[in-house]
Amino acid sequence: MCITTVEEYIDQLEWERKEVIQKIREVVNQYIDSWFVEEINYGMIGWVVPHSSYPDGYHCNPSLPLPFMNLSSQKSHVWFYHMWMYADEDISNWFVSEFPKYSSRKLDMWKSCIRFKKMNDIPYELLWELAWKISAKQWINMYEESRKK
Numbered sequence: 001m002c003i004t005t006v007e008e009y010i011d012q013l014e015w016e017r018k019e020v021i022q023k024i025r026e027v028v029n030q031y032i033d034s035w036f037v038e039e040i041n042y043g044m045i046g047w048v049v050p051h052s053s054y055p056d057g058y059h060c061n062p063s064l065p066l067p068f069m070n071l072s073s074q075k076s077h078v079w080f081y082h083m084w085m086y087a088d089e090d091i092s093n094w095f096v097s098e099f100p101k102y103s104s105r106k107l108d109m110w111k112s113c114i115r116f117k118k119m120n121d122i123p124y125e126l127l128w129e130l131a132w133k134i135s136a137k138q139w140i141n142m143y144e145e146s147r148k149k
Contacts, residue, residue: 006038006045017073020119021045024071024080027128035136036068044072044079049136059147068139069131078116080127084134086112087142095130102126 003009006025010018028047029038036047041064048065051057058064070081085092099107102123108115116122 013073016119021073027124028131031128031132033135041067044070046070054140080114081112083112
């Protein structure tokens with residue numbers, strides 16, 4: 001089955017995951033910069049800078065829009081990917097230092113990937129802060145600077 005819409009992605013989830021994914025989406029969509037667009041990206045829910053705002057697209061495949069965040073449900077966990085945390089050590093350090101204030105669980109994170117195994121302990125407030133922190137223009141500038149190196 002080739003999933004092409006966010007609704008199709010959510011419809012195929014089990015009810016517990018459906019609820020969590022929808023709540024994370026609501027949090028992100030409420031606070032993310034309006035330049036970002038939600039779509040299916042790499043087979044999961046993604047927020048991207050569309051070609052209409054950044055015609056160059058993603059350097060690995062310019063036909064794709066510039067990715068920013070992704071959300072995925074796997075067998076035993078939910079993944080939340082945030083590319084700015086991979087690109088900016090200050091944002092990553094901020095998130096790592098804030099996480100214990102919002103969750104009793106140990107942070108399971110690698111580069112831009114945060115893994116949530118317990119569906120009842122997802123720090124939604126921290127995720128909205130993360131979504132709100134960076135504008136699409138800031139992301140484009142950071143991305144272009146990283147490409148020059």
